[in-house]
Amino acid sequence: MEAIVIGSGFGASVSALRLTQAGIKTLMLEMGKQYEVKPGSKPFTKTLTPDGRSSWLKRKTILPVTSIQFDIPKFVGVLDRVEYPTSYMKIYRGTCLGGGSVVYGAMLPYAQPSLWNEYFPYVDYSEMLSKWYPKVKSVLDFSEVPQDILDSKYYKYARVGLNHCQNAGMQKVMLNAGVDFSIIRNEINGTVEKSSIVGELLYGSNNGFKNSLDRNYIPAAKATGNLTIETLHKVDSIKQLPNGKYELTVFKINEQGETVQIKTYTCTHLFVNAGVVGTMNILLKSKHTGGLPNLSDEIGKHWGNNGNIMAMRANIQEDTGAEQGSVPVTAYGDLNNPVTPLLAEQAPFPIGMELRQLLTLAITKNPNRGYFKYNPTTDNAELFFDKSQMDISRRAMQSFIDRLNTANGGVLEKFWYFNGLGFGDDFTYHPLGGAVLGITSDYFGRLNGYKNLYCLDGSMMPGFSACANPALTIAALAERAMEKIVAEDFT
Numbered sequence: 001m002e003a004i005v006i007g008s009g010f011g012a013s014v015s016a017l018r019l020t021q022a023g024i025k026t027l028m029l030e031m032g033k034q035y036e037v038k039p040g041s042k043p044f045t046k047t048l049t050p051d052g053r054s055s056w057l058k059r060k061t062i063l064p065v066t067s068i069q070f071d072i073p074k075f076v077g078v079l080d081r082v083e084y085p086t087s088y089m090k091i092y093r094g095t096c097l098g099g100g101s102v103v104y105g106a107m108l109p110y111a112q113p114s115l116w117n118e119y120f121p122y123v124d125y126s127e128m129l130s131k132w133y134p135k136v137k138s139v140l141d142f143s144e145v146p147q148d149i150l151d152s153k154y155y156k157y158a159r160v161g162l163n164h165c166q167n168a169g170m171q172k173v174m175l176n177a178g179v180d181f182s183i184i185r186n187e188i189n190g191t192v193e194k195s196s197i198v199g200e201l202l203y204g205s206n207n208g209f210k211n212s213l214d215r216n217y218i219p220a221a222k223a224t225g226n227l228t229i230e231t232l233h234k235v236d237s238i239k240q241l242p243n244g245k246y247e248l249t250v251f252k253i254n255e256q257g258e259t260v261q262i263k264t265y266t267c268t269h270l271f272v273n274a275g276v277v278g279t280m281n282i283l284l285k286s287k288h289t290g291g292l293p294n295l296s297d298e299i300g301k302h303w304g305n306n307g308n309i310m311a312m313r314a315n316i317q318e319d320t321g322a323e324q325g326s327v328p329v330t331a332y333g334d335l336n337n338p339v340t341p342l343l344a345e346q347a348p349f350p351i352g353m354e355l356r357q358l359l360t361l362a363i364t365k366n367p368n369r370g371y372f373k374y375n376p377t378t379d380n381a382e383l384f385f386d387k388s389q390m391d392i393s394r395r396a397m398q399s400f401i402d403r404l405n406t407a408n409g410g411v412l413e414k415f416w417y418f419n420g421l422g423f424g425d426d427f428t429y430h431p432l433g434g435a436v437l438g439i440t441s442d443y444f445g446r447l448n449g450y451k452n453l454y455c456l457d458g459s460m461m462p463g464f465s466a467c468a469n470p471a472l473t474i475a476a477l478a479e480r481a482m483e484k485i486v487a488e489d490f491t
């Protein structure tokens, strides 16, 4: 095979599209299953009545924001939470064709211009705005919420949040959302099956309102005739052969996650884009076991959680809505937070009851970094990140919540989180780093020590996405890299 792409998330889907458009025969290897939305089909499970399709090989669900979980059969579901004995921080990730785009909140803000140069000095922000972000938008469409949808009863919580934001002297932010708002409007009008307005989001959208990669980038790559996709194929490790090609050991698994066949693939160009957890496992194991000994010693390092922290405010002095649209569309800009810059997104809590509570997911500028290390005993790349490394994020969040409560009333709600702090500070949706551009590779993801070996996924990010959710910037930097790689590395 001329090129293999491991994974099918943001970096992988961009890579696959640009390779196949250039006429390069490409194989995509994805460990998860394909969940395809077709007329009349309901591939995804429901948030409040979940089955095995919800979670990756678990016996209980792993919902982030509730102390109530559900028993489920073990299955190759769409959402995983990875826990490490060595780390306070747990990692959520998407585990099906389309990767994180199937489970994500579809928030696609641009990185903050004021923080860009500190983290991404090798690209002009103006170039991101004029070229790379629009290139992603041309395939994976996104836009701000239309006013009629924001005015509907399903976005009362967002409107209350915007008022509170203004009263507390913060900046009101409208988020780009990677969804088809015309489908959401039709849900509200009752002309299509309800999905976003009845709480579907984390486990995928049954009516296709979410512009996930399996509905845009991946089919566009397929349409070239140059892409082959193998799902339920988990890459274990890589070895460079004496002729310079790469040999992959791959486990074909069944829907219960059991290995049914061990396969070997060989290719000339290899893109290790399996998301941070997958990529760290593959690269660190391959380095440790001698398949890729020349990889940089910095692989696994410079990892950050994008400063993710969540909190719920309770005793809000007006209704926030019993029925809440699941796609977050607004945020609080608190870049002048006295502790550290913070952007907080107004998350829904769609459980169908009036709670008078408001949930926020914040992205804080947290300079602390962890690292991954391969453990041969467990055959796993383990994360090291301790609780004290979240101090700055907790303090910033406390300041943010205090100012909102002082201006508007309300208290920090402690019920929903197990650690009793009132903060969801021990998990991240945004794992970033481990194979950072300019440290373990050039600025286009060509890994140091090898030719034709690339990493273009969340691992290439410097632990932080400049106070924004990372998916759009991952995709945009992958677009930038692929233009160069396709032009220069394929003769």
Ligand SMILES: Cc1cc2nc3c(=O)[nH]c(=O)nc-3n(C[C@H](O)[C@H](O)[C@H](O)COP(=O)(O)OP(=O)(O)OC[C@H]3O[C@@H](n4cnc5c(N)ncnc54)[C@H](O)[C@@H]3O)c2cc1C
Residues within 6 Å of the ligand: 006, 007, 008, 009, 010, 011, 012, 029, 030, 031, 032, 092, 093, 094, 095, 096, 097, 098, 099, 100, 101, 103, 104, 105, 106, 107, 108, 202, 233, 234, 235, 236, 273, 274, 275, 276, 277, 278, 279, 282, 429, 430, 431, 456, 457, 458, 459, 469, 470, 471, 472, 474
């Ligand atoms: C619940 C949730 C909500 C989120 N919300 C947002 C949001 O609103 N906005 C935003 O910007 N970001 C959000 N994120 C983060 C976003 O999803 C990630 O930053 C993004 O998906 C990372 O892209 P990636 O290219 O690194 O790969 P991923 O999207 O992580 O995809 C990696 C793929 O590789 C596959 N894989 C892993 N290991 C192997 C292996 N060994 N062999 C083969 N395949 C493998 C996985 O199954 C997966 O499909 C969210 C994440 C989660 C979990």
